[in-house]
Amino acid sequence: MRRPRGEPGPRAPRPTEGATCAGPESCFPSDGPLVCALEQERRLRLPPKPPPPLQPLLRGGQGLEAALSCPRFLRYPRQHLISSLAEARPEELTPHVMVLLAQHLARHRLREPQLLEAIAHFLVVQETQLSSKVVQKLVLPFGRLNYLPLEQQFMPCLERILAREAGVAPLATVNILMSLCQLRCLPFRALHFVFSPGFINYISGTPHALIVRRYLSLLDTAVELELPGYRGPRLPRRQQVPIFPQPLITDRARCKYSHKDIVAEGLRQLLGEEKYRQDLTVPPGYCTDFLLCVGSSGAVLPVRTQDPFLPYPPRSCLQGQAASSPTTRDPAQRVVLVLRERWHFCRDGRVLLGSRALRERHLGLMGYQLLPLPFEELESQRGLPQLKSYLRQKLQALGLRWGPEGG
Numbered sequence: 001m002r003r004p005r006g007e008p009g010p011r012a013p014r015p016t017e018g019a020t021c022a023g024p025e026s027c028f029p030s031d032g033p034l035v036c037a038l039e040q041e042r043r044l045r046l047p048p049k050p051p052p053p054l055q056p057l058l059r060g061g062q063g064l065e066a067a068l069s070c071p072r073f074l075r076y077p078r079q080h081l082i083s084s085l086a087e088a089r090p091e092e093l094t095p096h097v098m099v100l101l102a103q104h105l106a107r108h109r110l111r112e113p114q115l116l117e118a119i120a121h122f123l124v125v126q127e128t129q130l131s132s133k134v135v136q137k138l139v140l141p142f143g144r145l146n147y148l149p150l151e152q153q154f155m156p157c158l159e160r161i162l163a164r165e166a167g168v169a170p171l172a173t174v175n176i177l178m179s180l181c182q183l184r185c186l187p188f189r190a191l192h193f194v195f196s197p198g199f200i201n202y203i204s205g206t207p208h209a210l211i212v213r214r215y216l217s218l219l220d221t222a223v224e225l226e227l228p229g230y231r232g233p234r235l236p237r238r239q240q241v242p243i244f245p246q247p248l249i250t251d252r253a254r255c256k257y258s259h260k261d262i263v264a265e266g267l268r269q270l271l272g273e274e275k276y277r278q279d280l281t282v283p284p285g286y287c288t289d290f291l292l293c294v295g296s297s298g299a300v301l302p303v304r305t306q307d308p309f310l311p312y313p314p315r316s317c318l319q320g321q322a323a324s325s326p327t328t329r330d331p332a333q334r335v336v337l338v339l340r341e342r343w344h345f346c347r348d349g350r351v352l353l354g355s356r357a358l359r360e361r362h363l364g365l366m367g368y369q370l371l372p373l374p375f376e377e378l379e380s381q382r383g384l385p386q387l388k389s390y391l392r393q394k395l396q397a398l399g400l401r402w403g404p405e406g407g
Helices: 033-045 060-069 078-087 095-107 113-125 132-144 154-165 170-182 188-194 197-204 209-226 249-253 260-270 314-324 354-365 375-379 384-397
Strands: 277-282 286-294 333-340 369-374
Touching (some): 060 078, 078 095, 078 113, 095 113, 095 132, 113 132, 132 154, 132 170, 154 170, 154 188, 170 188, 170 197, 170 354, 197 209, 209 354, 260 384, 333 354, 354 369, 369 375, 369 384
Parallel strands (some): 333 369
């Protein structure tokens, strides 16, 4: 008989209703005795896993070389390197190990005096056994880290090596002089050799002629600005090339971490686009972050109405002006805003790297007024309004002024 519509009636039970769990084996099949037996048999068939090999305890020269060869240098802090160096026997400190140490310090900007002094002492002791190609690698961290060692025989030793090896490896010779240039310790005798016509003609036909000419141009600039007593040969004007015609590689590699873009926007809103130049290369080839032209009254002038470059070389130009027309003089002043990013310093310190210190030193000697912008101050600015206020205070502290149309 058909059930009336809407009237409840009995229904067939579902297959799972009323079923009870027979035990843990049936509720969790993976823990059943059969599965456990199969798993145990599988483990017995597999060979036992060998224990990890014991790492030998490396000390002395072996420990130092192992630490320096590790790509993750942070696993080996400086104290580990110092202790390994102290435990090493003299025969374990080979040129290979010391070159690794020098490259490690230079690459990671570690200005550790104890390690640098050890390299300087090794250089002095092993002077007769070292070639200039090895010496250039040992000297590299001193210039890069802006560290002049206390070892008294350091400079006399390098002068003897340069006198002995200058004609054998020209590129290594110039590299050594570049490191000494950053330390302001250029030996006159070596400069006489690298600026001689014979040396210049010799390197002109080599594959690394361009880089050597760039280094020689920098050395010639250092002689012009920092060595007024030098009376030897100089690099001919036709052989000179721009030193650093573009931002350094480290700045380009870290451009997304740099404050340059936000500082440029702050200057644009504060002064206007016509009153500053960004990444302008000034003679003899230094790339500036931001350059302003300032009148005698302190007013920031449009760059297009002024020659942004100061005369170079400064001494000869000023002497020529004084001899011809003493009253004619450019009244405009050039102010260079220098970004001091975190990677422009040695690690965990406030010492500028040698290349950065050299650039700022030479720009100052050429007559540019430098306005440093440290990374700590830039990082503390929260947003563009605070940065504009910060830049305004910095510029006003120099006595600069600009019209209200600049922001």
